């Protein structure tokens with residue numbers, strides 16, 4: 001039915017988890033209330049007679065949606081554990097259906113696919129790489145080979161990861177403006193939103209289109225001269241929020257192996273915050289491409305003092321990814337009325353810290369209401385106000401990165 005859905009519409013199904021094909025599509029009204037979702041998690045996590053334990057000891061929760069009062073719960077389990085969970089499923093469904101506001105519940109059990117062992121010389125990725133949250137119809141047999149590190153992003157010359165030690169420091173804003181700035185300078189650029197839990201690309205690029213699927217390949221959404229991909233184009237934001245680690249890793253791997261990125265000089269990746277599994281997966285899978293690009297660490301002046309940027313730098317160093325440098329975001333406040341510059345958190349901290357860490361300093365981005373507004377409006381400020389102070393700062397950043405990419409390309413071809 002899923003393959004049929006795809007061939008009829010040529011559109012990506014909003015939700016198609018693992019091997020099940022009976023999960024209903026989601027729309028915003030499908031989002032369960034927070035309290036219902038919490039209660040469902042509680043039920044799944046509570047001791048069940050007949051199982052001798054709770055459901056979540058044998059299966060992981062992959063998604064919850066509610067349609068017309070009916071809850072649809074997706075659980076992933078191993079083939080061995082299906083027989084343990086299956087007998088108590090009706091009981092758990094009945095318990096969920098008793099939650100106020102719900103009229104019924106269906107639990108879909110998804111057995112893990114067997115994964116093809118990686119080649120002996122391949123780096124090991126965190127568990128869960130075998131998940132393919134997006135069923136592209138009939139292509140799954142080849143998924144393992146498409147996801148081998150050496151076959152990922154075949155037409156992409158280099159990867160630039162935009163990272164930070166924590167969220168909310170302006171990583172996505174920097175990634176979007178850097179990517180748009182590179183494209184403006186004639187660099188063939190893609191932009192991947194790897195922040196599965198907090199995707200911001202659809203809003204920042206002003207796109208809420210659904211990607212098409214052609215021959216089992218996801219076609220990236222074109223915006224502002226960029227090819228872009230984000231979980232936010234594919235599933236309801238809330239849905240991705242409740243995904244578990246293996247699903248996240250699977251989605252990221254599919255974005256690398258099953259998106260038709262075509263020929264690109266660079267793929268800019270808006271990394272998830274922190275230094276967890278997703279970063280490790282990306283760094284391991286894209287080692288060779290990252291070596292030709294590198295990592296841009298975004299930090300605010302106060303976070304530099306709090307060591308967050310240092311953690312980001314040392315993670316990439318451990319992964320042997322070159323550090324292109326540190327960007328200080330929200331560096332100073334520029335009064336829109338009198339142009340007076342106020343250095344709220346002091347000045348020069350990032351530059352000093354970069355020097356101390358032995359990595360380049362890539363510049364300062366001012367704290368400006370227009371930067372936030374353009375992010376919300378869906379046009380990167382580097383394009384909407386090219387003569388602004390913000391655009392100049394992002395253009396300088398893009399030029400530095402373009403020069404680094406050109407040097408790396410030259411080195412590779414000499």
Ligand SMILES: Nc1ncnc2c1ncn2[C@@H]1O[C@H](COP(=O)(O)OP(=O)(O)O)[C@@H](O)[C@H]1O
Pocket residue numbers: 164166167168169170171172173174200329330365366367368369370371372373375376
């Ligand atoms: N230089 C800046 N000036 C003003 N607002 C900014 C600036 N950089 C980011 N923001 C705003 O701060 C918020 C967080 O930025 P975002 O790029 O989403 O951070 P992250 O991706 O690190 O979580 C957003 O509302 C964004 O518009």
Ligand SMILES: [Mg+2]
Pocket residue numbers: 171172173195198200270
């Ligand atoms: Mg972000």
